[in-house]
Amino acid sequence: CSRADQLCDAGLGFDESTCGTTSSSKLLIKGGTVVNAHHQEVADVYVEDGIIIAVKPNIKVGDDVAVLDATGKYVMPGGIDPHTHLAFEFMGTQTVDDFFSGQAAALAGGTTMHIDFVIPVNGSLSAGLETYEKKAKKSCMDYGFHMAITKWDEVVSQEMEIMVKEKGINSFKFFLAYKGALMISDELLLQGLKKCKSLGALAMVHAENGDAVYEGQERMIELGITGPEGHALSRPAVLEGEATSRAIRLASFVNTPLYVVHVMSIDAMEEIARARKAGQRVIGEPVVSGLILDDSVLWDPDFVNAAKYVMSPPIRPSGHDKALQAALSTGILQLVGTDHCVFNSTQKAVGIDDFRKIPNGVNGIEERMHLVWDTMVESGQISVSDYVRITSTECARIFNIYPKKGAILAGSDADIIILNPNASFEISAKSHHTRSDTNVYDGKRGKGKVEVTISGGRIVWENNELKVVPGAGKYIEMPAFSYLFDGIGKADAQYLSSLRAPVKRSQSTNLHSS
Ligand code: URP
Ligand code: ZN
Numbered sequence: 001c002s003r004a005d006q007l008c009d010a011g012l013g014f015d016e017s018t019c020g021t022t023s024s025s026k027l028l029i030k031g032g033t034v035v036n037a038h039h040q041e042v043a044d045v046y047v048e049d050g051i052i053i054a055v056k057p058n059i060k061v062g063d064d065v066a067v068l069d070a071t072g073k074y075v076m077p078g079g080i081d082p083h084t085h086l087a088f089e090f091m092g093t094q095t096v097d098d099f100f101s102g103q104a105a106a107l108a109g110g111t112t113m114h115i116d117f118v119i120p121v122n123g124s125l126s127a128g129l130e131t132y133e134k135k136a137k138k139s140c141m142d143y144g145f146h147m148a149i150t151k152w153d154e155v156v157s158q159e160m161e162i163m164v165k166e167k168g169i170n171s172f173k174f175f176l177a178y179k180g181a182l183m184i185s186d187e188l189l190l191q192g193l194k195k196c197k198s199l200g201a202l203a204m205v206h207a208e209n210g211d212a213v214y215e216g217q218e219r220m221i222e223l224g225i226t227g228p229e230g231h232a233l234s235r236p237a238v239l240e241g242e243a244t245s246r247a248i249r250l251a252s253f254v255n256t257p258l259y260v261v262h263v264m265s266i267d268a269m270e271e272i273a274r275a276r277k278a279g280q281r282v283i284g285e286p287v288v289s290g291l292i293l294d295d296s297v298l299w300d301p302d303f304v305n306a307a308k309y310v311m312s313p314p315i316r317p318s319g320h321d322k323a324l325q326a327a328l329s330t331g332i333l334q335l336v337g338t339d340h341c342v343f344n345s346t347q348k349a350v351g352i353d354d355f356r357k358i359p360n361g362v363n364g365i366e367e368r369m370h371l372v373w374d375t376m377v378e379s380g381q382i383s384v385s386d387y388v389r390i391t392s393t394e395c396a397r398i399f400n401i402y403p404k405k406g407a408i409l410a411g412s413d414a415d416i417i418i419l420n421p422n423a424s425f426e427i428s429a430k431s432h433h434t435r436s437d438t439n440v441y442d443g444k445r446g447k448g449k450v451e452v453t454i455s456g457g458r459i460v461w462e463n464n465e466l467k468v469v470p471g472a473g474k475y476i477e478m479p480a481f482s483y484l485f486d487g488i489g490k491a492d493a494q495y496l497s498s499l500r501a502p503v504k505r506s507q508s509t510n511l512h513s514s
């Protein structure tokens with residue numbers, strides 16, 4: 001489907017009529033080191049009609065089967081990005097990457113599935129889902145949906161039930177920031193946590209104190225700090241720590257699992273560590289920008305260069321990045337996302353005189369697999385198995401689609417990458433596949449290169465060539481009650497019986513004197 005690829009490279013979109021299948025439906029990957037989150041071994045992987053049929057040494061096949069030699073390379077589950085915003089309408093504009101260009105970029109970087117956030121329309125979940133179903137029609141890889149909750153009433157509560165029981169959505173995001181836009185109150189968060197618990201759906205939070213951020217922004221403007229550095233200064237890590245702590249404690253009060261998205265600071269990470277140490281089910285998701293970048297870039301005198309790094313919570317001062325890496329390597333944080341939410345420099349320029357107007361968001365969907373490999377595996381911080389866990393398997397488990405996704409096992413979807421640990425990658429805004437004219441990782445090089453991406457059994461990335469098929473991506477329904485909910489009912493029963501234990505009091509004679 002070279003036409004679609006040319007169109008993709010030109011950033012023009014696609015033409016469904018020109019596209020067909022791109023390779024044989026039977027595929028053998030020979031001689032690579034197959035890595036799962038629990039184990040690795042040298043083996044062949046045989047794929048038919050989009051499904052992995054066998055994983056074992058020395059598989060013999062007929063000549064109707066396409067063969068890929070993976071000797072000396074790692075054969076791993078394709079990446080799953082738990083956090084993206086494609087075709088997202090935000091801060092008065094829309095992200096430049098839609099479900100086709102964003103996914104094409106993802107596939108070029110070894111990610112074969114992503115979970116995007118549906119935003120309700122005027123609070124309506126069903127209207128929001130319809131909008132996103134249309135946006136996603138051009139998908140060239142598999143995807144799932146989280147849903148944001150932006151208001152609360154009986155209708156929203158009932159719609160949450162429909163989303164979980166009929167539409168394959170098992171997670172809801174609550175924004176504690178973006179005052180006047182997406183932000184919700186603690187009262188709504190409590191209702192939402194209760195509802196999530198009853199449905200077996202995972203509550204997710206954007207944890208920053210939105211009222212205090214508003215105050216911080218006013219403070220910067222009064223001081224005359226209107227540039228991108230004002231963004232970082234107005235919403236310091238203490239406000240992320242506060243909101244993370246609040247959300248965690250409310251989730252504990254309700255006794256339901258919590259997923260903290262885009263953990264950007266030591267402050268937030270330490271709240272998660274404390275809660276997990278106390279036995280609470282809290283998942284922490286760092287994103288690539290938080291693991292790798294520091295906020296010095298926001299002081300760049302060139303506005304275009306500084307503004308491209310504006311995202312929320314902000315990229316933190318040097319030191320937070322390394323601490324988040326350490327937390328990821330030791331299991332305090334569990335998986336890596338990107339928060340891919342891309343605006344080009346003209347869109348960012350709306351905030352040239354006022355940082356509050358710069359659309360928030362950075363790229364990463366294409367770079368995540370390479371940068372996590374280089375930063376975490378090449379540096380010696382984690383094993384190759386742990387790499388598979390934090391980029392793919394743990395996401396599949398949390399969102400209850402394992403082992404269909406996140407594994408190289410017989411019966412799993414054939415979403416596979418071949419990574420050459422001896423080749424190197426280089427990131428450039430000139431050659432990347434996102435439609436953005438900038439890249440926050442521009443110029444970064446490293447070790448480890450995704451040489452082949454297989455999506456649904458088709459080779460979609462090979463020899464630095466994309467062969468993507470619009471419409472080939474499938475919507476992946478995610479069932480409720482993931483492993484995070486196991487045992488929650490037992491803990492509730494124990495709590496209730498502790499409350500009902502009779503209190504023995506000696507009779508007070510005084511009260512009976514009259
Ligand atoms: O700056 C960001 N993170 N933009 C996307 C919206 C969000 O908060 O995830
Ligand atoms: Zn292309």
Ligand code: ZN
Nearest residue numbers: 206261262312
């Ligand atoms: Zn957010």
Ligand code: ZN
Nearest residue numbers: 083084085339
């Ligand atoms: Zn986000």
